[in-house]
Amino acid sequence: xxxxxxxxxxxxxxxxxxHVQNNHILGIGSGSTVxxxxxxxxxxxxxxxxxxxxxxxxxxxxxxxxxxxxTLSDLDRHPELDVAIDGAxxxxxxxxxxxxxGGCLAQEKIVAACAKCLIIIADYRKKSKSxxxxxKKGIPIEVIPMAYRPxxxxxxxxxxxxxxxxxxxxxxxxxxxxxxxxLLDWRFDKVHKWDDVNIAIxxxxxxxxxxxxxxxxxxxxxxMEDGSVSIQEKPAH
Numbered sequence: 001x002x003x004x005x006x007x008x009x010x011x012x013x014x015x016x017x018x019h020v021q022n023n024h025i026l027g028i029g030s031g032s033t034v035x036x037x038x039x040x041x042x043x044x045x046x047x048x049x050x051x052x053x054x055x056x057x058x059x060x061x062x063x064x065x066x067x068x069x070x071t072l073s074d075l076d077r078h079p080e081l082d083v084a085i086d087g088a089x090x091x092x093x094x095x096x097x098x099x100x101x102g103g104c105l106a107q108e109k110i111v112a113a114c115a116k117c118l119i120i121i122a123d124y125r126k127k128s129k130s131x132x133x134x135x136k137k138g139i140p141i142e143v144i145p146m147a148y149r150p151x152x153x154x155x156x157x158x159x160x161x162x163x164x165x166x167x168x169x170x171x172x173x174x175x176x177x178x179x180x181x182x183l184l185d186w187r188f189d190k191v192h193k194w195d196d197v198n199i200a201i202x203x204x205x206x207x208x209x210x211x212x213x214x215x216x217x218x219x220x221x222x223x224m225e226d227g228s229v230s231i232q233e234k235p236a237h
Contacts, residue, residue, distance in 0.1 A: 010228075026083055027086070089211075107178060148165055159197060
C-alpha cells in the first residue's frame with residue numbers, strides 16, 4: 001500500500017504543478033488521491049502567494065479545502081472553472097472513466113462539466129485498456145430512493161448484467177449520497193459502446209447520474225510503480 005500511496009502522491013503533485021496557476025478557480029474532486037493534490041495546492045498557495053478559489057465536489061472535498069486553509073466557494077458564485085482535478089476508479093485507453101466508488105459521482109460530474117479542463121490523477125492500478133479490466137465492482141449509478149427497484153429491473157432488462165443496491169459498512173441499510181440518494185453498482189457482462197450506454201442509463205426515470213465519465217477528461221496523470229509519472233492525453237478522433 002505504501003507504493004500505491006506514493007504513486008498517488010506523485011501523480012497529484014505533477015498535475016497540480018502543471019495545471020494550477022494564480023487566479024484560478026479550481027474544482028476539487030473526491031477520494032484518496034485528491035488528498036495529496038490539496039496538500040500540494042496548499043503548499044503552493046502559501047509558498048507562491050497564489051490567489052486560488054476552490055469549488056468542492058463533496059463534503060469530504062469541502063472539509064479538505066477548509067482544513068488546508070484554502071478559499072472555499074461554490075458554483076453559484078463561480079459557474080465557470082479553469083480546471084477540475086479529480087481521481088478515478090478506472091481509466092481506459094480513450095480516457096473514459098468509471099467514477100463513484102466513493103459515492104460522489106453526481107457532484108463530481110457537475111463540477112467537471114463546469115470546468116474548461118478535467119484532469120485525472122490516479123495510481124498505476126487504475127490504468128486499463130478497457131473499462132472493467134481492473135475495476136470489478138461495476139459502474140456506480142445514483143438513483144432516487146423510491147426508484148431503485150424499478151431502475152434495477154429496467155437496467156438489467158435493457159443492458160444485461162446485474163445491479164445491486166450498495167449497502168453501508170458501518171451502519172445498517174444502504175449507502176446514502178451527499179444528495180440523499182441511493183447508489184446502485186451495475187456489473188456489466190460485456191463490452192459496450194459507453195457513450196450510448198451512458199445515455200441509455202440516464203434516460204431511465206429515477207436515475208440521477210451515472211459513474212461513466214465519457215469524453216470529459218483532457219489528461220490523466222498516473223503514478224507508476226517505478227516512481228515515474230505516466231501522462232495520458234485524450235486521443236484525437
